[in-house]
Amino acid sequence: MDPEQRSQTISSEFKENKEKETWRRTILLSFQSLGIVYGRMSTAPLYVFGSILPQDLKSDKEIYELFSFIFWTIAIIPLLKYAFIVLTADDDGEGGTFPLYSLLCRHAKLGLLPSDRSASEIVDHDRGSPMIKVLSRARKAIEKHKSCQYLLLFMALFGCCMIISDGVLTPSVSVLSATSSFKRSLVKLSHRLISAQKTREHVDNILNRLPVPMACAILVCLFALQHYGTQKIGFLFAPIVIVWLIFITGIGIFNILQNPRILHAISPLYMFRFLKKVDIRSWKLLGSIVLCVAGSEAMFANLGHFSKKSIKVTFVCLIFPALILCYAGQAAFISKHLGTSDDNVNLSESVPDKNLHHAFAVLSVFASAVGSQATITASFSIINQCQALSCFPRVKVVHTSDKIHGQVYIPDVNWLFMTLSVGITVGFHDIAPIGKATGLAIISGMLVTTCLMSLVIALSWGKSLFIAASFLLFFGSLEAVYLSSCLLNFPRGAWFLTVLLLLFFMVMLSWQYGTVKKYQFDVENKVSVEWLTDLSPGLGISRLPGIGFIYTDVVSGIPAFFSHFITNLPAFHQVLIFVSFKSLPVPYISEDQQYLIGRVGPKEYKIYRCIVLYGYRGHIRDSDDFEDHIISSIGEFIAREEHDHEALTSPEAMMVLGRTMGDGNALIPLTVSSSNNSQQTLPNYKALRNPSDDSAEGSSAPVRRKRVRFVLPKNRPQMNDSVREELQDLVDARESGTAYFLGQSHVSVRRDSNLLKKFLIMIYVFLDKNSREPPVALNIPHAALLEVGMVYTI
Template sequence: MIWVFSDVPVPSACVITIGLFVLQYYGTHKIGFMFAPIVTIWLLFISGLGIYNVFHWDPKIFSAVSPAYMYRFVRKINKASWKSLNSILLCIAGSETMFTDLGHFSKRSIKITFACLIYPVLVLCYAGQAAFISKHWNDTENFNHLSESVPKHLRHVFILLSLLASAVGSQATITASFSIINQCLALRCFPRVKVIHTSDKRLGQVYIPDVNWLLMALSLSVTIGFHDITRIANAAGMAIVFGMIVTTCMMSLVIALYWEKSLLVSGCFLMFFGFVEAVYVSACMLSFHKGAWYLFVISAVSFTIMLAWHYGTMKKYEFDFQNKVSTEWLTDYSPGLGVSRVPGIGLIYTDMVTGIPAFFSHFITNLPAFHQVLIFVSFKPQPVPCVPPRERYLVGRVGTKDYRIYRCIVRYGYCDQIRDTDDFEEQIISSIGEFISLEESDCESLTSPEGRMMIVGKPLLDRNALIPIHDTTSVAGSTSIANNETLGSPLEDSTERKTPVRRKKVRFLMPEGSPRMRESVREELQELINARESGTAYFLGQSHLTVRDDSNFMKKFLIKAYVFLDKNCLEPPVALNIPHAALVEVGMVYII
């Protein structure tokens, strides 16, 4: 596809590129539905063109598939012919993107389509080009043999279809980039970016706006900067062969570790395919100064970003893990230590599912007081579109019942909007209340693998543990957070504050006259309701990484790069729009 743009002016190529990246907003499914007829027509066109060229120029061209010709090529190899191997790589350009289509189609559909349609079409197309070249061997001015082999009366149709087909081929590369970045985010090897899942059925169909516009800028810079299709082809060939090398290395590890084959089998696989790819790498290196260097620059920048982010993330996690305190440290308080309990609920957001996070212990150490009810909230993504509400919350205790400290793990799918709902706090309180009631009934079937955690969400026989009462009242500039789920920003103009705003208020009541509920359960539920009425505070940790003075240059560089990326990437996801009046950010200096 890369040769198609050789006859297209740079302004036109830039317009097509911008239009392609703008379409990414609508999702892979809609774009694929629009591009599918184009791909079908293009494949039929080039296969028919190949058949025409074979019978018109040289019907005996199929004999060229004999390995004898490859042997003659290697035996009479020279620098010029060795350098031509770089161009051969472009014949397989795009085939590697089939693996990214696994996020959109099944393995069986890809195998059948490639074996029965794509591969035969490509053989016919390249055979036709070879037949044309065999009769125009000395015509060196016609660089694009594909377009020159098209009959003159079909030349305009070819240009239109080739432009559209090139856009489709570029679409596969863009989709692959989104999938790779999404996987890097899961492995904590890339800065936080917004990922939009465009399908509620397949996990791999994603759209990343920041990456989309960055790719568009890089594509335009290459198109305008190089202005020469040969340089772009050299860079593309280098990218293809290095992708093949990485795939071969990873596959050898899969053979040895996952398939549990012997090291001899894995080594033979690596040596055979690695040797073939090393030959092509050597050919590509001859064109390093003619465009291939750009690939190394982009790779170096990308590798530095990923390495810095992964290194900083791991160091931060190690610091949190090493400095976390046990639950006994928090629960084993006494009046002699000067730690007091204040009315209200404290929601502590943390990534840790065990122990007490370091930032909260830092807060208690400097301000020896915490709320009457504490809830440690953690979010855990699941590789499914949606998590049913009845399976969304895992709730357990921290310490004994007297401490009124709970832990809640919120599980959500990639299509769930749990983090943006205004009634999130209501759901947390309801799940805690349901846990208190279920704990007394000793339902072993509800016990999760988390040990002391319980899956809550199933209705309790004929009623709930807590009854939510929704009310809407007019509030103007109120700073009360006890019952309000949504508050305006404190940066609003004073004139806007004077306008009454309709806000949702949620209160909880105890079920009346429940004979199944023990007195101890009613007391704990009532205490939870009273704490909610007193107000809610939200605790978030803010980390500030710094490096030791005696650290080496590489460590300082990676930490500073991580700090820069952390300040300029997407803000950490928060469960809900936290009112500023109730937000408590606890800062800590992490010395790495």
Template sequence: MIELGCRCHPGIPSLLSKKTWKQTILLSFQIVGIVYGQLSTAPLYVFGTMRGIDLAADEEVVYELFSFIFWTLTIISLLKYASIVLKADDEGEGGIVALYSLLCRNAKVGLLPCDRSANQVMLYEEKSSSKIKADSRARRAIEKHKICHYLILFLALFGSCMTIGDAVLTPALSVYSASTGVQRSLTDILKNIFASSQHTQDSVSNALKAYVPVPSACVILVGLFMLQHCGTRKIGIMFGPIITAWLLFVAAVGTYNIFKWDVKIIYKISPIYIYKFITKIDIPRWRLLGSVILCVAGSEAMFADLGHFSKKSIKIAFICLIYPLLLLCYAGQAAYISKNLTAPDFNHLSQSMPDHCKHLYIVLSLLSSAVGSQATITACFSIINQCLALNCFPRVKVIHTSKTINGQIYIPDVNWLLMIFSLTVTIGFRDIVKIGNATALAIICGMLVTTSLMSLIIALYWEKDLMVSACFLLCFGFLEAAYLSACLLQFHKGSWYLVVLLAVSMTVMLSWHYGTMKKYKFDLQNKVSTEWLIDISPGLGISRVPGIGFIYTDIVAGIPAFFSHFITNLPAFHQVLILVSFKSIPVPYVPESERYLIGRIGPKDYKIYRCIVRSGYCDHIRDTGDFEEKIIRSIGEFISIEQNDIESMVCPDERMIFVGHRTVDGNALVPLDDLDSSSMGQSQVNNESQISPVDESLESSSGCKKRKKVRFMLPHNSPKMQVSVRKELLELIDARESGSAYFLGQSHLVVRDGSNFLKRFLIMVYRFSEKNCREPPVALKIPHAALVEVGVICTI
């Protein structure tokens, strides 16, 4: 029995804490369908992407390639990923960004838009420093040279782009190869039916070639991407049994072919055959290795999808189920090919099927080919969501399909783009070999990135000897570099398409990161001190209007330039001001008790607060409708504990304190449900409707259930509450009842005259991406009527 676990949001109990055997079996289907779909359907195209003319020369070539497949699966999938890479998880999360996050915290190589003061305030450097046990020479060298920071970031983005490219190419490859196999199987069946008429056979064969592979592949691809909105759990329940049945079927057929065609094929796994292949190497034979690497397609998903399941479950499922069944399948296919070198299309999996199994093969291959693409699509969603948190991808809408399992997401815009590109590949190439060449290049490049980052993890995070890190890099890197050279030989035969995808995705990522960094540096250089706001208020005759003003800014110290520009021209601001900053730090999750960092700016009479909201790259905090209530409640908690918790101050100048809705002896604000309270008067209900008039209209227009509005009151019995605290809390409640306004700066990047072409091009791409973002800068369901946007020109 395979025990499966899931990575859940902190504070939410795991669904598997009390799992029965039925739940375990159900989740076993999910992991097979989601994580191992691509790896399980690789037999559809591994031998099929090899040119028959290169295989037909000698059966020894088939034996040598089978030996390569066995050892590649064993070394890369079993040894590298299942045994080593899975151990380098970032608090249960995997993937390229998880490795980059570990390096950011343990080698200080991060290039996130945070200044020194932000790092000190948010405390993630001090928190992670406990893991740094020794200041090694390698760590000092990497931290000292800025070029190393940029190189590591480039590797992380490059690996992310390879994941995106794999998500485009793998669906097209697996589905088209299955459709081609169906066409060949149907041709064989119909030839037997019309055995007496050669003319009819030719007509049927031509009709099937024209109307089966491409149209059926396109229909399956559209259906696959349309199912993505259902979420990982529902898809896993649907897809798990399909992949399980497929694996058992191909393993059974493989066992049948072994005994029928060549029982001694099991001895061909000897490394001697690899040596024979290398001694007779030439360019045509070396190109064949570009197809061999496809046998480990999906191994990267074992690590990338780690956030959905536990390490133990992924490892046990691979060792006990996936690995042996795949070896039986490849052995049976190699045995069939070695004895049928003169048959037409002998290297396609469909041809090795016994006649009485071809009908079942048609059904299972079409279904499993669609399922096999799920692992890459899921990994693509995860990697883009992580890049969003690290400001390396334009803002897109992320939908969390599970309320308990935090890693299960769906990104509509990315999903439809992947579908369009996959259809383009299928219709444009119409050739399994060309699509396979591009897919192989994406797979091996992603693996090389993981190998490079893992060697740094071994030295800097695990703190192993440099020789251990070098051995890991040389052993796995040398093998993968050999496969990379074979893939590059096929550059003109399909691999060039991956380079086009890489150029587009890398340009978007780099330009977004570059533009974000430039805007942040501009805000840092043009911010004004908090003393300026306090000192200038009497001189300008600034008036305080009722209500709360939320000022959203990226900086965590000082006053943003756009707000100083606003009050200089319009000398008035609200009774209560709250400066809100969202800061993503290189950790997967931030617990609720460490998420809100609250401080005071200036004297108490000014009622100006700062709220820093810390989040990890897997957290989703901006798509909640009660965010305003959470901030106000946190500030109420800060006011209540401020006097008695001086020791917890992070920054004495602004008196910052971590708050996490802790119990404060009944001295904080008490949330009161507006809809269930009978003590509230009609005037207060009217005030409530003024706070967020747009929310109700949106909810009524969408037909959703009306969201309850949270209001606050002081506790009835609070004898320990000081008079000054009670007064400030009452003023905060009154300000919220008067309504809220949201101030957001709109920085427009302008390139200075005389700038080079590269800077102009990056800024141009950034501005285009920013104008076409599907999500606002602050995705908090802000009422449009209460939003004030202040434009600022940033000249760089």
């Protein structure tokens, strides 16, 4: 079986194993999803009506009409749009704004991300991706006009920023609303126990200051739990959500029985009555009603943490009926007691038994903390995807599960979110303005998903433009109604979303712009292979024993920083390997098609090129034996090259290989032990290490690490002498030591650049200096690292 057929076989097996899902696993994931995905949607009743000012509600009929909006909004957006349509647009099990964009990049070739087209085409072929051969008018127009492609990238980044901003706002509004309910419960309890009026007033003043510091303490505890990972947090939070759903469902049923007329409001006629007599005051109320679908986007964004079946089954069978009963009961209670008290709009007031108020207050505090989890994990997923596709600065990503690769934790972002959430809570100390900003973030993210989804239907799925336009008009018109209402609330708190949007969008846009410009500079300033193989002997270059790894972003030619090094120091190693990392707009690259191996120049120069492919959910650079696999793959390439006619006829041909170390036909790996102070030129592979491990190493005896040596197979008579000789040279070079060449960039701005470009590059330089080092640099010991400075004029 040739490499291409083997890649297709393993890729198909990978997909089949991923699609197989037993009911036992579905139930387990459904249980975990309650604590992660649906905590947000389940706690929305705390602030949907609570974020409405009591004086804005004029009659009980208006309450009925608002409940009609709630019922049909939940039925149309999370149930119909997300559970039954958008979830089917997953990118090999991954969901969110960027996976939708990646589908357009891969299937319709509409992306602007700096990835190698030849590598993308090879992976598309191996994965069996359905490329659209018939060019539709829409696709022709987008491919022809560069501005359309920039618009798509802008929409993708904008949607990601909305989800990230929601991840900052939701913990604040959820926890603050719960602590406010807890405060009201304590006030009632104090009035029951204390009879003196002055003492009551003094206690009330103390309790009125309680929600904000209590909310801040809960937020700190919530974000401190994130490092335990999705699985552990899901098992911890799921029972709380189950108890919460049972509680609010029971409250809803009781209040419905007290006022069964509320069920008539399920009729859409009540919505038309509302629209018939609408004015600016009542139109603003929809800005709070849209919070009932808060967490819908998290259903799709958290898809990589769970599965489509588990998310859909949980919502249809449990979340949807529980929420409808809860909102119906709350609307029935408010309509019956409208005007009697300003607190009647709060969910806690609808609890029938006053003795249960305190239990409800405590439970709501725990449930609100759980409700924030959906947007936090969704933000981690989105940022991980953006970072892999060069749209977010380098941050440390911790994969918290060996079985589900989409479960990630990002420490730096986690503490940034905690700081922003606490700051928002202290700054606003009121759920109304925070709720307005949250509603605008929710509906803006949904509109972006609707627009990208309509393009996926037309360009990726190959459906007719009529179907795509129908999807856009049906769901987009409803979301546009809510968007207009949220914009009316802009002066009342929604303005703060603009601050968060500018913060995150400028970070993402500047990093993407700087990365693309640096890549273009590298491509424009690379030198040809002939410069190294033909002209360099005239410079008196000598060959040194050992292997030289040259890490570069370009996938053809010689990078400018290495030619600069050779010009000033005319010597390089016996074996050179140009290594490039290329992220592709796909979630994962299977291990059997992870490397593209080829030659640079004639055979006698022993110069090779290795392109390492990875998806936006992969973590290839964190592997301990990464470079051992590269050497093993190059050995396989040398052994197979004699039988590959394409490689013989084309000097730039690349061969698809995988992590074959241990079962290859060329080099046999042997594991030996080596102390960390005996071979300074050997790589220290561990990229993500605990600081406590470093201190332990410094105080103890030298640590013995595993080191792989390669030997040639003895009984291979079919191996040609030239192949055996080249393999032996590779083994000898490995034993002589390894050096690593890395370009050190210094970015400067052209004097004739406009103000916007100068501003973007200035932000990029600041982020580059303060972000995490390139992962490849973390794997290299300083004694073997050669950094070559280059000035990038952009």
